[in-house]
Amino acid sequence: MGDGRGRSGYEYAKHVADVRIRAWGSGLEETLVAVTGGLWRYVLGNASVPITRSWEVSARGQDLEDALVGFLNEQIFLYESEGLLPASVKDLRVRGEHGAVSLRALFEGCLSNEMPTAPERQVKAATFHELVVRPELIEVTLDV
Amino acid sequence: MSSIRPARDTKREFHWIIEPSGSMRVPGVIYATQSIIKDLAGTKALQQVANVACLPGILEGSFAMPDIHEGYGFPIGGVAAVPAGDGFITPGGIGYDINCGVRVLLSPLARDQVQGRLPRLVEALFRKIPSGVGKEGPIALSPDDLERVLVDGAQWAVGKGYGSREDLTHCEEGGAMAGADPGAVSERALRRGRRGVGTLGSGNHFIEAGAVSEIFDYEAAKAFGLFPEQVVFWVHSGSRGLGHQVCTDYLVTMRHAVSKYGPHLPDRQLDGAPLSSPEGRKYFSAMAAAANYAWANRQVLAHYVRQVACEVFPEIGGEENLPLLYDVAHNIGKLERHTIGGREMMVLVHRKGATRAFPPGHPDIPEGFRTVGQPVLVPGDMGRASYILSGTQEAMGLSFGSACHGAGRAKSRAEARRDLSPEALQGELRQKGIHVRSASLKGLVEEAPSAYKDVDEVVAATHGAGLAKKVAKLRPLAVIKG
Numbered sequence: 001m002g003d004g005r006g007r008s009g010y011e012y013a014k015h016v017a018d019v020r021i022r023a024w025g026s027g028l029e030e031t032l033v034a035v036t037g038g039l040w041r042y043v044l045g046n047a048s049v050p051i052t053r054s055w056e057v058s059a060r061g062q063d064l065e066d067a068l069v070g071f072l073n074e075q076i077f078l079y080e081s082e083g084l085l086p087a088s089v090k091d092l093r094v095r096g097e098h099g100a101v102s103l104r105a106l107f108e109g110c111l112s113n114e115m116p117t118a119p120e121r122q123v124k125a126a127t128f129h130e131l132v133v134r135p136e137l138i139e140v141t142l143d144v
Numbered sequence: 145m146s147s148i149r150p151a152r153d154t155k156r157e158f159h160w161i162i163e164p165s166g167s168m169r170v171p172g173v174i175y176a177t178q179s180i181i182k183d184l185a186g187t188k189a190l191q192q193v194a195n196v197a198c199l200p201g202i203l204e205g206s207f208a209m210p211d212i213h214e215g216y217g218f219p220i221g222g223v224a225a226v227p228a229g230d231g232f233i234t235p236g237g238i239g240y241d242i243n244c245g246v247r248v249l250l251s252p253l254a255r256d257q258v259q260g261r262l263p264r265l266v267e268a269l270f271r272k273i274p275s276g277v278g279k280e281g282p283i284a285l286s287p288d289d290l291e292r293v294l295v296d297g298a299q300w301a302v303g304k305g306y307g308s309r310e311d312l313t314h315c316e317e318g319g320a321m322a323g324a325d326p327g328a329v330s331e332r333a334l335r336r337g338r339r340g341v342g343t344l345g346s347g348n349h350f351i352e353a354g355a356v357s358e359i360f361d362y363e364a365a366k367a368f369g370l371f372p373e374q375v376v377f378w379v380h381s382g383s384r385g386l387g388h389q390v391c392t393d394y395l396v397t398m399r400h401a402v403s404k405y406g407p408h409l410p411d412r413q414l415d416g417a418p419l420s421s422p423e424g425r426k427y428f429s430a431m432a433a434a435a436n437y438a439w440a441n442r443q444v445l446a447h448y449v450r451q452v453a454c455e456v457f458p459e460i461g462g463e464e465n466l467p468l469l470y471d472v473a474h475n476i477g478k479l480e481r482h483t484i485g486g487r488e489m490m491v492l493v494h495r496k497g498a499t500r501a502f503p504p505g506h507p508d509i510p511e512g513f514r515t516v517g518q519p520v521l522v523p524g525d526m527g528r529a530s531y532i533l534s535g536t537q538e539a540m541g542l543s544f545g546s547a548c549h550g551a552g553r554a555k556s557r558a559e560a561r562r563d564l565s566p567e568a569l570q571g572e573l574r575q576k577g578i579h580v581r582s583a584s585l586k587g588l589v590e591e592a593p594s595a596y597k598d599v600d601e602v603v604a605a606t607h608g609a610g611l612a613k614k615v616a617k618l619r620p621l622a623v624i625k626g
Binding site: 012014015016017018019043045061062065066069070073077079080081083112118119120121122124125127128129130131141143144 | 187188189213214215216217220236239240241276277278332335336345346347385388389391392395396399400411412413415553554555556557558559583584586587
């Protein structure tokens with residue numbers, strides 16, 4: 001889920017109160033992985049996450065915007081309720097079916113009590129505010 | 145959006161207008177100094193004021209308080225009222241941290257009595273109060289208790305021995321908002337709420353000991369129980385993960401509802417539904433339940449502060465000698481009676497980063513404050529100052545009885561980190577005699593005084609615009625940050 005300015009990556013755009021992630025990639029799946037990286041880099045800082053388990057995250061919405069915000073919020077929910085902290089995301093799939101869009105991915109990582117250091121910051125939620133979702137570019141504002 | 149201009153029809157220095165254009169139904173009205181307006185350039189805050197003006201049913205104006213800054217959906221400092229029936233309720237006008245708010249406990253001590261023991265106070269508060277990311281509290285709520293928290297709010301906490309019944313009369317809504325329905329709160333939100341009561345959280349949440357440095361209105365100060373040099377304790381927190389999940393859940397609901405009931409809104413974060421619709425009523429019930437959770441949380445946190453203060457300063461003589469001045473909500477939707485065009489009506493007031501500021505004589509404020517108005521608690525930043533103001537009659541006509549909720553951010557978190565190291569910040573605060581502990585140094589520097597507007601200017605605009613009156617200024621002495 002690395003950042004950087006290569007083919008895919010993310011950066012934090014200016015927002016006075018909250019955090020806006022700008023992520024890019026060569027296609028939708030890659031860009032979705034990049035924005036996920038931006039979320040967890042904000043929470044964890046530079047801490048590396050050991051891999052002790054894997055889990056699936058899925059979300060569904062009436063369009064891609066809904067599905068993306070749901071996907072990020074599902075990750076936040078799983079961290080807050082189960083302590084699941086991701087190190088990597090793979091096999092991300094986007095599917096359009098019956099007028100809805102679903103996202104599904106496999107995450108690897110650990111429980112928060114298995115981390116050597118505490119997460120640095122809290123994210124309350126991913127928002128719909130000025131959401132941009134295109135195959136090569138995603139911009140999303142997090143309430144922090 | 146048309147450009148912002150000073151109000152023509154008033155001599156007021158702090159009154160700015162965005163004329164309706166496009167799908168705006170009312171003007172944008174911003175109360176601020178010229179320099180606050182200038183500093184908003186390059187941010188989305190004014191556009192957000194204009195976006196809010198498009199809400200179906202919005203009455204009078206899309207208002208912004210002097211601590212206005214860029215948010216999501218609403219600007220922070222935004223106030224919008226709609227008719228209680230068919231007006232739109234929007235989760236984006238209340239926010240994720242439902243009933244984020246602040247309370248102040250009064251002490252009988254003066255600044256010079258506590259000075260030498262502040263390091264001990266900070267350490268003891270930091271040990272006692274779970275703070276920082278993901279910290280769970282010692283209270284594991286059973287499903288029954290959680291349901292009672294959602295209905296009874298601070299009353300639940302008092303019933304469990306956290307504080308006294310007198311505290312309840314000094315909370316907005318008596319610490320428990322009517323209309324809360326635990327059945328409207330999802331299982332996911334309940335899961336996030338089981339261990340959150342009695343936790344501070346992170347970000348801008350804090351506990352602070354401060355001292356009164358200046359009194360502007362002696363009559364109001366006396367009614368509030370304030371005296372020069374007095375030490376007080378501030379508690380700033382909200383509804384934690386439970387409130388965040390309620391907002392997340394209902395934005396999905398409103399996404400579907402908005403296409404059923406209303407026109408396209410300029411920001412999806414403003415999606416909502418008529419308050420009288422099934423979706424609107426259900427969200428209101430869930431929001432009220434989350435608000436009650438926040439009141440229970442601040443009640444428990446205040447209990448911990450009282451315990452610690454009495455340990456470190458035994459001359460206080462007991463927790464009953466640390467009475468609650470007041471508890472205000474600053475992210476909330478409230479049903480209130482207001483007079484519009486000479487007609488009294490029930491409205492829903494969204495306050496997103498704004499404090500209710502009811503005037504003298506208002507029946508919803510405690511009897512002891514009816515001669516002077518509601519205490520309006522305005523925490524500034526951890527290095528400069530905070531204020532206690534009083535509500536005014538004028539504010540009822542200017543802003544649906546609302547005032548600023550703080551200083552308001554001026555810099556992004558990244559800018560704050562870039563401009564100052566944690567070590568430099570700690571040194572700067574130490575030089576001022578302010579003792580600080582935080583769960584995260586990165587988090588601490590993001591909350592540096594320089595990241596905020598100058599609260600003196602924000603309060604001068606609030607006072608000058610007539611939204612609330614200055615009563616007392618306070619200086620920070622010791623702070624724990626989440």
